[in-house]
Amino acid sequence: MNLEQTHELRRWWDLAVAPVQAEGLRLAIELGVLDALVEPAGAAALAQRLQLHPVGTAHLLELLWSMGVLERQGHGRHDGDADAAGPVGKDAQGGGAADADGIYRLDAGARAYLTQGAELSCAKAWLFRLRSMRGFVDSLGEHVRHGPGVPKPPLSADHGPSGGAAQWAAAARVQIAQEQRAVTAPAAVEVMRRLPEFQQAQRLLDLGGGPGLVAIALAQQRSQLQGVVFDFPETVAVAAENILARGLGPRLSTRGGSLATDDIGSDHDLVWCSSVLHFVPDIEAALHKILAALRPGGVLVAVHAELPREQGEACSVVPWYLPLRMLGRHVTHEGELAAAMARAGFVRIEQFASGQFPMAVQQVVVARRDVP
Known part of the structure; x- marks a missing residue:
């Protein structure tokens, strides 16, 4: 698949979506998602551990993967997506039984700088910057x-x-x-x-x-x-x-x-x-x-x-x-x-x-x- 985009509008459309990426990273830090992924896990297991919804968690993990915060093994589909191949899981809201969305692990940079316990953690510094910029x-x-x-x-x-x-x-x-x-x-x-x-x-x-x-x-x-x-x-x-x-x-x-x-x-x-x-x-x-x-x-x-x-x-x-x-x-x-x-x-x-x-x-x- 050729995903190269050369349209002149791309640079302004990227600005419109940037708040989605920032909010995704904020949630991942504050909900403990990044700290939990020091050990690789799939969305269903992670959601159960953190008491989150499995489909919402899967969507967040895929967003973070697209941003380069996470690495992934597996195809990335998950139960509950309307366009997912195969039947929807037994939970109509998306709580499928298996981690069909793949296994995620932290990118090396995220592990070094965005987990709370890392020696060089800047997680709280980044959150501080985000809050400050949003205020302005x-x-x-x-x-x-x-x-x-x-x-x-x-x-x-x-x-x-x-x-x-x-x-x-x-x-x-x-x-x-x-x-x-x-x-x-x-x-x-x-x-x-x-x-x-x-x-x-x-x-x-x-x-x-x-x-x-x-x-x-x-x-x-x-x-x-x-x-x-x-x-x-x-x-x-x-x-x-x-x-x-x-x-x-x-x-x-x-x-x-x-x-x-x-x-x-x-x-x-x-x-x-x-x-x-x-x-x-x-x-x-x-x-x-x-x-x-x-x-x-x-x-x-x-x-x-x-x-x-x-x-x-x-x-x-x-x-x-x-x-x-x-x-x-x-x-x-x-x-x-x-x-x-x-x-x-x-x-x-x-x-x-x-x-x-x-x-x-x-x-x-x-x-x-x-x-x-």
């Missing part, structure tokens, strides 16, 4: 018709990226921790390995470090590295727990505050700053403050999404970062962050793109404080 979808029409609402206050413990201080700390404990563990920390290690300064660095500042897993990963790479995780006080309490749990208390510490208003220390060799500058009230003021916190020759590594010039590159960045722009946050155009660093006094500025992030390609800007 509901307000997009109002934004287009009437423009932005009341501007969000500057970044503070009461107005963090996810709301109040307690809410932001809770996200750091679960969703942000999942993303840092699976995505940001490995990416940070890869970026730092490219920098010759990392091998001599003694003092690290993980700026807006959340649960501190980036600082922990970098400290584990270099036994001589010491560091500070800076974030809201409620959030760095989570980082402090993680640091102690990994036995890094003698080398890593925390400092609570706001980048906009509080001291971030001084004489740092390295500053890691990922997705923080979107939220500050004034990017250039923040960059001046970071520059002053570096020792001469020190390095800032800033990882943020920027709006690409090319349409093909913009297709993944613009939708993800439209909500921030709707809230009045900063999302710079490509090259603007590096230019702001130059105006702030940074030298030897380099920029490259990283595709190691699941939302969108991020721009990595490496900038240095001059040596007198």
Whole structure:
């Protein structure tokens, strides 16, 4: 069967069906379907185990299989389908006796990232992203018709990226921790390995470090590295727990505050700053403050999404970062962050793109404080 589709409408029809796929994955995570399929099973057995309807379960599994979340052995028909070959099972609603729909197992990527017990699980992080994006979808029409609402206050413990201080700390404990563990920390290690300064660095500042897993990963790479995780006080309490749990208390510490208003220390060799500058009230003021916190020759590594010039590159960045722009946050155009660093006094500025992030390609800007 030739299923190649070349119709010009395909790209827009795919957008219409995407919510079906997202809802299917949400159900599979929240109902425990993916966790249950760590061991292969058919729809009838799985439905019985999870107390679900066998035909509805079979339809969900087939949807997930079509999305590449599951692998399947067998033909994929199941009792209860009106067009299924052969007689319908004895249950008029589709509760057939045998697993005629095939045996399903998790795809390797789903097993690694979407099951709750996996070391690199991002299941809760993905659900968090889905809920957040759906909320913004509901307000997009109002934004287009009437423009932005009341501007969000500057970044503070009461107005963090996810709301109040307690809410932001809770996200750091679960969703942000999942993303840092699976995505940001490995990416940070890869970026730092490219920098010759990392091998001599003694003092690290993980700026807006959340649960501190980036600082922990970098400290584990270099036994001589010491560091500070800076974030809201409620959030760095989570980082402090993680640091102690990994036995890094003698080398890593925390400092609570706001980048906009509080001291971030001084004489740092390295500053890691990922997705923080979107939220500050004034990017250039923040960059001046970071520059002053570096020792001469020190390095800032800033990882943020920027709006690409090319349409093909913009297709993944613009939708993800439209909500921030709707809230009045900063999302710079490509090259603007590096230019702001130059105006702030940074030298030897380099920029490259990283595709190691699941939302969108991020721009990595490496900038240095001059040596007198």
